[in-house]
Amino acid sequence: MMHAEKGHGARQEAAAGPKAGGGPRAVAGALRKPTRRHRIQIFEDIPKRGFAVTAIVSFLVMLAFWSILSYGNMVSRVFLPTPDRVLHTFFDLLGTQAYWHHIGISVFRVSAGFALACLLAIPIGLIAGTFRFAEAFVEPPMEFIRYMPAVAFIPLIMVWAGIGEWAKILLIFIGCFFQLVLMVASDTRQVSKDLVQASFTLGASRWQAVQTVVIPAVQPRLMNTMRLMLGWAWTYLVVAELVAVNSGLGYAIMKAQRFLNTDQIFVGIIVIGLLGLFSDRIFAFLNRRFFPWV
Amino acid sequence: MTKETLAREIRMETEAAGHGAIAIRGVGKSYRTGKTEFQALGNIRLDIAANEFVTIVGPSGCGKSTLLRIVAGLEEASVGEVTVDGVAVVGPGADRGMVFQGYTLFPWLTVRQNIEYGPKLKGVPILERRAVSNRYLRITRLESFANRFPKQLSGGMKQRVAIARALANGPKVLLMDEPFGALDAQTKLEMQEALLDVWAKEKTTVLFITHDIDEAIFLSQRILVMAAGPGRMIGEYQVALPAERTPEVREHPDFLKLKRELASLLKHKEA
Numbered sequence: 001m002m003h004a005e006k007g008h009g010a011r012q013e014a015a016a017g018p019k020a021g022g023g024p025r026a027v028a029g030a031l032r033k034p035t036r037r038h039r040i041q042i043f044e045d046i047p048k049r050g051f052a053v054t055a056i057v058s059f060l061v062m063l064a065f066w067s068i069l070s071y072g073n074m075v076s077r078v079f080l081p082t083p084d085r086v087l088h089t090f091f092d093l094l095g096t097q098a099y100w101h102h103i104g105i106s107v108f109r110v111s112a113g114f115a116l117a118c119l120l121a122i123p124i125g126l127i128a129g130t131f132r133f134a135e136a137f138v139e140p141p142m143e144f145i146r147y148m149p150a151v152a153f154i155p156l157i158m159v160w161a162g163i164g165e166w167a168k169i170l171l172i173f174i175g176c177f178f179q180l181v182l183m184v185a186s187d188t189r190q191v192s193k194d195l196v197q198a199s200f201t202l203g204a205s206r207w208q209a210v211q212t213v214v215i216p217a218v219q220p221r222l223m224n225t226m227r228l229m230l231g232w233a234w235t236y237l238v239v240a241e242l243v244a245v246n247s248g249l250g251y252a253i254m255k256a257q258r259f260l261n262t263d264q265i266f267v268g269i270i271v272i273g274l275l276g277l278f279s280d281r282i283f284a285f286l287n288r289r290f291f292p293w294v
Numbered sequence: 295m296t297k298e299t300l301a302r303e304i305r306m307e308t309e310a311a312g313h314g315a316i317a318i319r320g321v322g323k324s325y326r327t328g329k330t331e332f333q334a335l336g337n338i339r340l341d342i343a344a345n346e347f348v349t350i351v352g353p354s355g356c357g358k359s360t361l362l363r364i365v366a367g368l369e370e371a372s373v374g375e376v377t378v379d380g381v382a383v384v385g386p387g388a389d390r391g392m393v394f395q396g397y398t399l400f401p402w403l404t405v406r407q408n409i410e411y412g413p414k415l416k417g418v419p420i421l422e423r424r425a426v427s428n429r430y431l432r433i434t435r436l437e438s439f440a441n442r443f444p445k446q447l448s449g450g451m452k453q454r455v456a457i458a459r460a461l462a463n464g465p466k467v468l469l470m471d472e473p474f475g476a477l478d479a480q481t482k483l484e485m486q487e488a489l490l491d492v493w494a495k496e497k498t499t500v501l502f503i504t505h506d507i508d509e510a511i512f513l514s515q516r517i518l519v520m521a522a523g524p525g526r527m528i529g530e531y532q533v534a535l536p537a538e539r540t541p542e543v544r545e546h547p548d549f550l551k552l553k554r555e556l557a558s559l560l561k562h563k564e565a
């Protein structure tokens with residue numbers, strides 16, 4: 001529906017084009033496709049190529065800025081390594097088995113903590129979003145806990161779960177769970193009430209309405225929420241790996257800091273960024289693949 | 295009373311109670327917004343016989359949708375009650391199908407799946423379901439769009455799917471809230487005839503809302519005129535036209551006379 005409307009808007013715009021261009025010039029160039037008045041339109045789609053080029057330019061701007069600062073010796077190389085140095089270290093580190101082990105264990109921790117949070121938070125959020133009673137029961141305490149920084153739980157977690165794997169997973173879980181419940185509940189509340197009522201007039205029971213309307217309707221938004229939350233999970237991972245560990249990307253970053261190897265810190269950050277980007281793309285792909293009706 | 299006569303009486307009762315007679319008894323509805331109370335519906339009394347086709351016309355905001363939603367069980371009356379075949383309405387159900395004023399198709403289901411939604415809930419086997427959806431796809435002339443998603447349809451097509459979906463569920467009562475408002479003139483005429491066709495075959499009771507006086511006269515056996523403040527009935531007309539409604543009916547002197555009467559009543563009320 002969104003697309004149909006967009007298409008419609010574009011057609012109207014095109015139809016309005018010649019009139020707006022008006023005057024003798026438009027008559028002379030009657031065969032030429034009239035150009036739009038503005039290239040930058042509110043909410044309107046732009047060509048795929050235009051999007052890609054703009055995105056690449058944005059990366060290049062970042063790189064240029066970095067290059068000027070480091071090659072121009074505006075910042076000491078100890079604090080800001082040059083791009084080629086970081087690239088070099090990047091391939092060096094990825095050539096070692098130890099680094100892949102760090103990546104592996106970090107991915108495991110994020111996946112475990114995030115999956116656990118989703119497993120518990122999604123059903124609770126769905127129920128809280130669907131029934132006002134559940135909302136009243138669940139949301140006020142969650143709102144309260146949400147504002148407690150997950151990092152502040154670290155000492156408590158160490159008491160509860162020691163310093164093993166569970167401690168890391170638990171921190172990521174705590175960081176994601178409460179937010180996720182609230183976000184899923186809010187997603188669920190956005191499901192059109194009209195659709196639920198339509199299902200009732202077609203004979204659905206309350207349970208069937210949840211099954212056949214609320215859950216399918218919320219899925220695309222849910223995927224998006226999970227995608228956002230996964231980014232947070234990576235943040236909590238680094239926090240979790242800053243204390244009392246000897247493996248993982250966060251640990252690699254901490255170790256590099258101790259020896260002032262800023263290039264290695266950069267590599268660690270970039271690797272996490274790439275992993276995040278990768279998982280994000282997977283979610284985006286799944287969204288398009290499973291919800292063609294959006 | 296012997297067992298046999300009792301059984302027969304029960305059977306007769308259930309048989310009589312199978313065609314969707316609606317009784318609206320003193321229904322009123324008021325909405326609270328903050329401290330003020332707004333009365334949307336006054337004291338509505340209305341009896342609709344089984345298999346009757348009744349249309350309500352009235353100015354915007356007079357409470358037509360509200361009344362329909364109360365009959366559907368989607369909204370609770372503040373006072374009074376509605377019964378269908380003698381059973382009080384306490385909530386929505388499959389016996390009262392509804393075509394909503396806005397678009398309410400399930401966007402994640404294809405046209406066919408939307409139409410089969412009700413039968414599927416009831417556990418109708420797939421082949422039978424296919425037959426039902428084929429039938430209503432044909433009636434609404436949507437066969438070639440069976441596998442499209444709603445977002446790929448025009449507004450009028452969506453509304454046709456919504457009608458097919460309601461009909462495919464075989465309700466006793468069909469509640470229609472301005473179902474043809476978004477259709478172009480030609481499609482609208484076709485859908486009106488198709489609806490009369492279905493109505494004659496399926497023996498459902500229809501309670502229909504429209505702004506279009508022509509449509510009201512062409513379709514119904516009885517027309518009710520509503521006015522606002524609070525929503526109430528201000529006129530009732532039996533449509534004395536042949537039961538078989540052909541397009542020529544629109545030229546019938548009685549048709550034109552009734553049209554003038556309704557128009558003047560509505561105009562008078564709005565002024």
Ligand SMILES: Nc1ncnc2c1ncn2[C@@H]1O[C@H](COP(=O)(O)OP(=O)(O)OP(=O)(O)O)[C@@H](O)[C@H]1O
Binds near residue numbers: 332359
């Ligand atoms: N949830 C609500 N809260 C407060 N007022 C409401 C609510 N729903 C409807 N109303 C009011 O009740 C009145 C009747 O509304 P209704 O939707 O039944 O009108 P209608 O006759 O169907 O109009 P239209 O022809 O424009 O669809 C309106 O004045 C409206 O503002």
Ligand SMILES: [Mg+2]
Binds near residue numbers: 358359360
């Ligand atoms: Mg209405």
